[in-house]
Amino acid sequence: MIDQLNQVLRRCPVWVLYLVGAVYPAWLLYLGLTGGLGVDPVKALEHEMGERALQLLVLGLAVTPLRQRVGVNLMKFRRAIGVITFFYVVLHLLVWLVLDVQILGQIWADILKRPYITIGMAGFLVLLPLAITSNNWSVRKLGRRWRILHKAVYGAALLGGVHFVMLVKGFQIEPLIYLGVIVLLLILRLPVRRSSPQRA
Template sequence: MDRLNRYIRKIPGWLLYLIGTAYPVWLLYAAFSGDLGVDPVKAMEHALGKTGLQVLVAVLAISPLRRFAKINLLSWRRALGVIGFAYILLHFLVWMVLDVQILSQVWADIVKRPYIIVGMVSLMILLPLALTSNNWSVRKLGARWRLLHKATYGAVLLGGVHYIMQVKSFQYEPYVYLAVIVGLIALRRLPKKGIKQARKPSRPRPA
């Protein structure tokens, strides 16, 4: 396990960002080549939303993985968080610019439609987290930084709810996502006995 963790630490942050950037670039290419089907806008909008949610769920899984499986992905957490946020932001922009298109309509939807309100609140929570993901903010905010970034849980939970609210009729998939999100949050609530030592390097490391 320690060897695995050593390998994980060797993977630099810029590589994660590179992979993270490749995905939307590929989506754009696929949209024009026809690989996204006959409605590339919706396909791209949904792909970005879902992949963004997946990446953020992965972020939530990092501390339970370390605690229960002793797999330490902490060095990836910042990059994954920023990438997940970027996908959600792009998801929103595709919805606004290419799908709804009409600005007055965008605004009407944001204030009127519950599932869009929930999605927007989630994005608004993620925004300050992304903006404070740099070392400077970590230093500046000190203990408050940790508290602020706990909001990730709320944002991802709302993302899961947003997913359930926007599908038609009953579908399993969004409920699976919500169950996983709730499960990951619940894991944090488990009593923490005998793991004090493992938690020592509690400061997020620069990637």
């Protein structure tokens, strides 16, 4: 079963993922313009982009554990997942900036006074250099430093999870599940210490 799935994944071109990633926000925008996102389409669009970005962050973190522990190989899609994740984060931010708040002074006030927005902006800033260096030229130029830099995605994922938990009002289980999955995936990446055999 796993081998058959990997064969299908190997045949699937990466551009399909980029295409789906581009079509989905356009579809949401269409729904918003035609009344398909409810009475508050701006908030709905903002939420959808943010949650999809968080889901893609989780998927990106899961690529290595899935290959190592389950045998499902998504490595060829990892860069595309990262690029689309940042694209969705930018859209989430733009909806909030342009369609929701709109007033520049209020934007800075919200960033400084509302902790969940502060944390969300911190996550965006962590992802920014990763998005800029998500190209072959940067991989060659940075060498081993590229891998070190891109480990910052772990921090960005944690910030995204905490942002979602703090964003919702009251106790809700869904954001806690996201945060728990992120923490679990990070734990799975910790190096396993192998105990040396005891001498007789």
